[in-house]
Amino acid sequence: MKTAEASTREAFGxxxxxxxxxxxxxxxxxxxxxxxxxxxxxxxxxxxxxxxCGLQEQNMVGIAAGLAACGKTVFVSTFAIFxxxxxxxxxxxxxxxxxxxxxxxxxxxxxxxxxxxxSHHAIEDLALCCxxxxxxxxxxxxxxxxxxxxxxxxxxxxxxxxxxxxPKTPIVYSEGYHFSLGKAVTMRQGSDxxxxxxxxMVAKALEAADMLANQAIDCRxxxxxxxxxxxxxxxxxxxxxxxxxVVAEEHLAQGGLGSRVAQTAAREMPVPMGFVNLGxxxxxxxKSEELLQRYGLTAKNIEEAVKSVVKRK
Amino acid sequence: MFNLSTVELRESAxxxxxxxxxxxxxxxxxxxxxxxxxxxxxxxxxxxxxRHDPSNPHWPDxxxxxxxxxxxxxxxxxxxxxxxxxxxxxxGTLRKLDSCLQGHTDAKVTPGVEMSSGSLGMGLSYAIGxxxxxxxxxxxxxxxxxxxxxxxxxxxxxxxxxxxAQFKLDNVTAIVDCNGMQLSGWIRDIMNLEPFxxxxxxxxxxxxxxxxxxxxxxxxxCQEAQDTKGKPSVIVARTIxxxxxxxxxxxxxxxxxxxxxxxxxxxxxxxx
Numbered sequence: 001m002k003t004a005e006a007s008t009r010e011a012f013g014x015x016x017x018x019x020x021x022x023x024x025x026x027x028x029x030x031x032x033x034x035x036x037x038x039x040x041x042x043x044x045x046x047x048x049x050x051x052x053c054g055l056q057e058q059n060m061v062g063i064a065a066g067l068a069a070c071g072k073t074v075f076v077s078t079f080a081i082f083x084x085x086x087x088x089x090x091x092x093x094x095x096x097x098x099x100x101x102x103x104x105x106x107x108x109x110x111x112x113x114x115x116x117x118x119s120h121h122a123i124e125d126l127a128l129c130c131x132x133x134x135x136x137x138x139x140x141x142x143x144x145x146x147x148x149x150x151x152x153x154x155x156x157x158x159x160x161x162x163x164x165x166x167p168k169t170p171i172v173y174s175e176g177y178h179f180s181l182g183k184a185v186t187m188r189q190g191s192d193x194x195x196x197x198x199x200x201m202v203a204k205a206l207e208a209a210d211m212l213a214n215q216a217i218d219c220r221x222x223x224x225x226x227x228x229x230x231x232x233x234x235x236x237x238x239x240x241x242x243x244x245x246v247v248a249e250e251h252l253a254q255g256g257l258g259s260r261v262a263q264t265a266a267r268e269m270p271v272p273m274g275f276v277n278l279g280x281x282x283x284x285x286x287k288s289e290e291l292l293q294r295y296g297l298t299a300k301n302i303e304e305a306v307k308s309v310v311k312r313k
Numbered sequence: 314m315f316n317l318s319t320v321e322l323r324e325s326a327x328x329x330x331x332x333x334x335x336x337x338x339x340x341x342x343x344x345x346x347x348x349x350x351x352x353x354x355x356x357x358x359x360x361x362x363x364r365h366d367p368s369n370p371h372w373p374d375x376x377x378x379x380x381x382x383x384x385x386x387x388x389x390x391x392x393x394x395x396x397x398x399x400x401x402x403x404x405g406t407l408r409k410l411d412s413c414l415q416g417h418t419d420a421k422v423t424p425g426v427e428m429s430s431g432s433l434g435m436g437l438s439y440a441i442g443x444x445x446x447x448x449x450x451x452x453x454x455x456x457x458x459x460x461x462x463x464x465x466x467x468x469x470x471x472x473x474x475x476x477x478a479q480f481k482l483d484n485v486t487a488i489v490d491c492n493g494m495q496l497s498g499w500i501r502d503i504m505n506l507e508p509f510x511x512x513x514x515x516x517x518x519x520x521x522x523x524x525x526x527x528x529x530x531x532x533x534x535c536q537e538a539q540d541t542k543g544k545p546s547v548i549v550a551r552t553i554x555x556x557x558x559x560x561x562x563x564x565x566x567x568x569x570x571x572x573x574x575x576x577x578x579x580x581x582x583x584x585x
Contacts, residue, residue: 027449051445051480059438059472066442069420069427070450071373089432090469094439097429098420 003203005168006143009107012164013038015150016075020046026154028075029064031057037077037107061087061102065094068101073154079113080106080122080163084129095159096132102160103153104129109139109163110250111278111295112200117285122163123278127255129161130228136181137228139163139249141202142172145225148179156181163199167288170203172223184231190220193306193313194238194245198224198257201248201276207299212306219306227257232264239269244309248276248302250292272312274305315360315396319528325395326356330557331584332391332404338577340408343416346567347461348388350492350525350552355385357531358457359392367397370424376454377443379428381436382461382490383417384569389426390414398425434467436460437487441477444485455539458487463495466504471516477545478517486538487518487547490525492554496568513547525550558583 020026020042027049034040034052043050053060057078064074076083083106084091095102111121129137136158140146146164153160172187187202188209197205202223209219220242222234239245245265247258258275265271278295292298317325330352337343359365363376380389387407394401399413406412413422417431428439440458447454464470477485491509493500500506513520519541523530531550538546554568555561558580561572572580 027445049449053472053476054479056469056472056476058435058469059441059476062435062438062469062473063442063445063476065428066379066439066444067446068442069439070443070446072446072449090435090438093429093432094435 003170005170007168008140008143008146008164009038011143011146012105012107012150013041015147016042017045019151019154020049023073023154025072026075027051027067027072028077029053029060031055031060031078031082033078037105039075039077057082058087058090061090062094064102065098065100069098074102075105076102077105077107079108079120080125081108081120084122084125084161088128092132096134099134099158101157104159104161105150105164106161107164108166110165110200111283111291112250112288113166114288114291115285118282121283123252123283124255125163126227126249126251126257130255130260135159135161135228136226137161138226139199140225141199141223142169144171144173144175144177145179148177149225152179152181165200169200172203172206179225182226182229182231184234185223185225186220186234187223188221190218191242192218192244193310194220194222194242195248195302195306196222196224196235196238196245196257196261197248198227200250201297204297204299205248205302208302208306211299211303217306217310224257227260230260230264232268235261235264236268239265239271243313244272246274246276246302246305246309250297251277253277253279272309274309276301276305314364314366317360322356322360322528325360326353327584329356329388329391329395331581332394333387334558334572334577334580334584336387336390336404336407337571338574339405340571342408342571343387344384344569345561345572346494346554346564347382347385347490347492349556349558349561350554351382351385351388351459351490352556353526353528354459354488354490354531354550355388355392357528357535359396361532362535363457364454367425370398374452374454377427377440377456379436379440379443379456379458380418380430381458382433382464383430386414386416386418389418390423393423393425433461433464434469437470437473437477440485440487441473441480441482444482445480447484456485458485460487460489462489462491462493462500462506462509465489465506474513474516474518481543482545483542485545486535487545489547489549490552491549492552494554494563494565494568496565498565510549513549517544519544519546521546521548523548523550525552526556
């Protein structure tokens with residue numbers, strides 16, 4: 001079944017304008033990428049509250065910290081690679097340590113950036129940002145969830161890292177969906193195994209569950225949109241009720257959702273686990289879908305991982 | 314708000330220097346050299362220039378002082394204690410477990426400290442953020458950022474310099490404590506910054522070159538910066554690392570080393 005698609009970046013850009021008109025303390029900083037991050041919508045509406053820092057990502061994070069320290073709700077936007085990876089020390093000392101109210105909305109996460117190649121593929125950003133004390137880390141599954149997550153981030157005090165994608169992503173929710181921070185969403189019930197997915201992998205997990213249903217494997221699908229704090233209750237429930245877990249994410253093997261889920265499962269409810277991720281390598285240039293195929297991030301890969309983990313129960 | 318005369322400022326600076334020596338000696342670690350070089354600048358700011366209220370550290374209209382050279386935390390702590398942000402007795406707890414006086418500044422635990430610092434080159438960016446907020450909120454406060462010359466080797470300092478000029482932030486004053494030294498020796502030998510004044514000018518800043526141990530010059534420069542419109546100002550303050558203690562002056566060994574008890578006593582005698 002081919003579902004509708006929409007851009008998470010565009011949802012972000014439009015939601016920012018909506019929030020900006022409601023709250024004059026919302027300000028936005030960007031680093032010469034506003035046509036791509038789509039903060040340019042905000043810049044057009046509220047030019048006085050938009051600061052283009054040029055190609056100065058580290059400076060941008062410091063400026064955001066100063067603004068936040070003076071009571072502003074600061075949205076910081078650029079590509080994931082240029083903020084999570086390039087500015088890690090600035091995120092750490094200027095945002096995380098003082099627990100300032102800055103919302104890092106990083107577009108172009110993962111390998112689906114595509115043709116730009118490994119320099120632009122943020123595949124370690126979730127590990128880095130989950131490592132920062134006090135950060136809330138969210139990877140929305142679609143445009144509807146993105147808009148919701150941005151609204152929640154604006155309302156809630158403290159640092160956020162929200163990862164979005166370059167390509168349009170399949171819509172998995174209906175309008176009216178209510179996002180609850182830190183509460184995983186069971187997208188589909190199931191009793192034989194659970195796929196815990198985040199971001200673009202949620203739609204692929206649903207596809208995999210359909211394929212598995214045809215083979216009499218009843219697979220639960222959970223959207224773990226909030227990586228930190230992790231919904232341990234939903235995770236433990238899934239482990240105890242289905243007895244097997246596969247974690248799917250567009251990220252390196254280390255430090256992302258898989259590591260986080262495994263750590264909790266090991267402590268609370270050890271069950272056989274499988275992992276669908278990029279492993280320990282950089283990806284090449286190519287079209288998004290080609291790269292997902294090449295690096296093992298497809299519904300088929302999830303299906304195989306579930307079958308294998310079910311055998312180990 | 315404080316309004317000390319030049320003579321009184323000199324006495325205050327002497328007292329702050331004594332605190333720096335005692336604190337670091339008691340702690341057994343810390344950075345005396347860069348605290349002593351910045352002592353007169355910090356004294357002039359806290360006892361004369363800044364509009365601040367120690368009984369209300371979060372007063373929205375206070376001038377912001379951003380210590381970018383976070384290793385000079387002891388001189389800031391001494392100024393904060395002497396102006397009443399916390400009891401002077403707290404200074405004896407520097408670097409001890411559960412103290413509100415961390416090894417490098419920590420905005421979360423110390424009343425009056427604006428920014429957590431210690432990783433160099435970040436303070437001017439932060440200062441630009443607070444200055445932009447002042448503009449957005451139509452507040453008249455000024456932001457002062459104290460940088461070391463050594464940290465001007467960090468690229469981020471120059472990113473910030475470019476952007477302050479781009480944003481035409483005349484409510485920011487950067488003060489560079491130019492003691493000419495860094496941890497392992499002379500800046501000119503390790504990673505030369507000259508021509509330094511010309512660099513700031515080329516980046517679009519109004520520059521003021523002063524003796525950073527002369528109160529009249531410091532006060533005059535702060536006023537000149539405040540009167541300069543349409544662009545940010547930088548005060549390049551020529552200082553001596555370890556100023557006031559003969560065996561620490563121009564001595565890189567005391568960049569990040571505590572004096573022994575015997576050295577501390579000698580230092581305090583000199584400062585008497």
